[in-house]
Amino acid sequence: MLELLLARYGLTDASLLCIDAKPHILKSGQADGIQPRTMEVLKSLGISDEIENEACQMWEFAFWKPSDDKAKVIERTSVVPEVIPPARFKYEATIHQGRIERILETDLLRYSGRGVLRNTKLLHMQLDENDTEFPVLAETETDGVKRLIRTKYLVGADGAHSVVRRCMGLTLDGESLDHIWGVIDLVIDTDFPDIRRRCAIHSPAGSIMVIPRERIVTGDYLTRLYVQVPGLVDQKGDLIDEEAFKVPRSGRDLRAKVTLEGILQQATNAFRPYSIRPKHHDSIDWWAAYQIGQRVSPKFIVKDSQGIDRPVIHIPSPKGGQGMNVSMMDSYNLAWKLAYHINGISPMIDNLTPLLDTYQVERQSNAHILIDFDRKFSAMFSGEMDIGAEHTYKEFRETFSTGNGFTSGCGVEYPESMVVVRDSPDNATSPVHGTNYLLGVLRPGRRLLNVMLERHADGWRRDI
Numbered sequence: 001m002l003e004l005l006l007a008r009y010g011l012t013d014a015s016l017l018c019i020d021a022k023p024h025i026l027k028s029g030q031a032d033g034i035q036p037r038t039m040e041v042l043k044s045l046g047i048s049d050e051i052e053n054e055a056c057q058m059w060e061f062a063f064w065k066p067s068d069d070k071a072k073v074i075e076r077t078s079v080v081p082e083v084i085p086p087a088r089f090k091y092e093a094t095i096h097q098g099r100i101e102r103i104l105e106t107d108l109l110r111y112s113g114r115g116v117l118r119n120t121k122l123l124h125m126q127l128d129e130n131d132t133e134f135p136v137l138a139e140t141e142t143d144g145v146k147r148l149i150r151t152k153y154l155v156g157a158d159g160a161h162s163v164v165r166r167c168m169g170l171t172l173d174g175e176s177l178d179h180i181w182g183v184i185d186l187v188i189d190t191d192f193p194d195i196r197r198r199c200a201i202h203s204p205a206g207s208i209m210v211i212p213r214e215r216i217v218t219g220d221y222l223t224r225l226y227v228q229v230p231g232l233v234d235q236k237g238d239l240i241d242e243e244a245f246k247v248p249r250s251g252r253d254l255r256a257k258v259t260l261e262g263i264l265q266q267a268t269n270a271f272r273p274y275s276i277r278p279k280h281h282d283s284i285d286w287w288a289a290y291q292i293g294q295r296v297s298p299k300f301i302v303k304d305s306q307g308i309d310r311p312v313i314h315i316p317s318p319k320g321g322q323g324m325n326v327s328m329m330d331s332y333n334l335a336w337k338l339a340y341h342i343n344g345i346s347p348m349i350d351n352l353t354p355l356l357d358t359y360q361v362e363r364q365s366n367a368h369i370l371i372d373f374d375r376k377f378s379a380m381f382s383g384e385m386d387i388g389a390e391h392t393y394k395e396f397r398e399t400f401s402t403g404n405g406f407t408s409g410c411g412v413e414y415p416e417s418m419v420v421v422r423d424s425p426d427n428a429t430s431p432v433h434g435t436n437y438l439l440g441v442l443r444p445g446r447r448l449l450n451v452m453l454e455r456h457a458d459g460w461r462r463d464i
């Protein structure tokens, strides 16, 4: 995303290099949800058509909880809109992360002959200020061949185990909760009535999140299930070690014990009395066990001894279905500031780089708010609270509603800085009053709301 934006801003292959250790785009798994705000951005870049046409559109979120009627076991209590704030796209689009990567890469090749240099690993990086113009020194390796590169700036978009972050001595802050979840993408055969809605199911046997997904080449529709893993299950589906997951120990140990059979058995139990099974013997597209954790880098930018921002870390590592969107929006925030800076059209004040600094101010504050929300939502969903109880269940739905500004990407608000000025002398005479910023009252630091206008020339309704 960042390379694409910088290439669109005019940086050529002569000055821009993007490397990736992976040989190709993601084949399966990981992120699958595009938020309305990310859609607005992809639309403005002219690359949203495939997603608009082929993604699954999640318009509604259904909540299920244990029923007082023992024969029913679980019951649906409400269906709410997936996207609450006004947005041009009033749904969340679900489509595989690999397709997003491919859409970005295809567009990148219109601007860059090289595209992403694959099979190339960053081994090490450091600041070496003997060269004041190109003070970042990076060692890379492609097919066993090592190379030293000098650069003015380096952006570490290298994921949760970032080499850049490690070389800069930055650790991730934040607790890592030991909730283990199993995740499966499959073509499902079921009589559960809400399988094409996003669902949060709290059943006596544990929690499940249902994410309806796009149609695949076989003509079938994928479904993603996030399944809470409370105990261990053997190949036959019998629970063998219920206590293991209650004892705090390393997440890696616990994750290693999760099996596909165990996840499927757990899902079968939690869906009861409805039945679920893979539609065909080869209907499982991908599965994994992962740990819910919320961590953030304490700094997004490291300065050189002159105070100039040099390596930039972008990954705040918030999970809970936000990571891909947050990462892309980090890039969107950073790209224009970096391009201005590289082209010398943003001010240096006292030899500092205040425009670039706003990247850290804006994206870090957003990451912290998001992580607080995610921690609360994850804890509730993972059953730390008695979700069957009516008051906590209500709180869970309210947490979803208030957090929707962030989960949709539409409620993000940046603090004051050189680019966000709230107190202007014009405020007193401004025609804009009110505080309902989410619903359209203009507020510096928030996105402009989408507005639909009818074009006078031909009556065509256009989104602005």
Ligand SMILES: Cc1cc2nc3c(=O)[nH]c(=O)nc-3n(C[C@H](O)[C@H](O)[C@H](O)COP(=O)(O)OP(=O)(O)OC[C@H]3O[C@@H](n4cnc5c(N)ncnc54)[C@H](O)[C@@H]3O)c2cc1C
Pocket (backbone or CB within 6 Å): 019, 020, 021, 022, 029, 030, 031, 032, 033, 097, 120, 121, 122, 123, 157, 158, 159, 160, 161, 162, 163, 183, 288, 290, 315, 318, 319, 320, 321, 322, 323, 324, 325, 326, 327
């Ligand atoms: C099971 C699961 C489900 C998820 N679901 C969602 C979801 O629904 N919605 C959502 O928004 N997010 C989701 N996420 C999170 C999302 O996948 C990540 O947040 C997102 O991929 C982060 O993007 P990134 O580009 O920052 O990092 P990554 O996708 O991790 O990419 C990092 C890249 O850096 C490369 N790299 C790493 N180290 C080096 C090195 N030393 N040298 C060269 N290259 C290197 C890697 O090869 C990789 O291509 C999910 C993640 C998982 C695991």
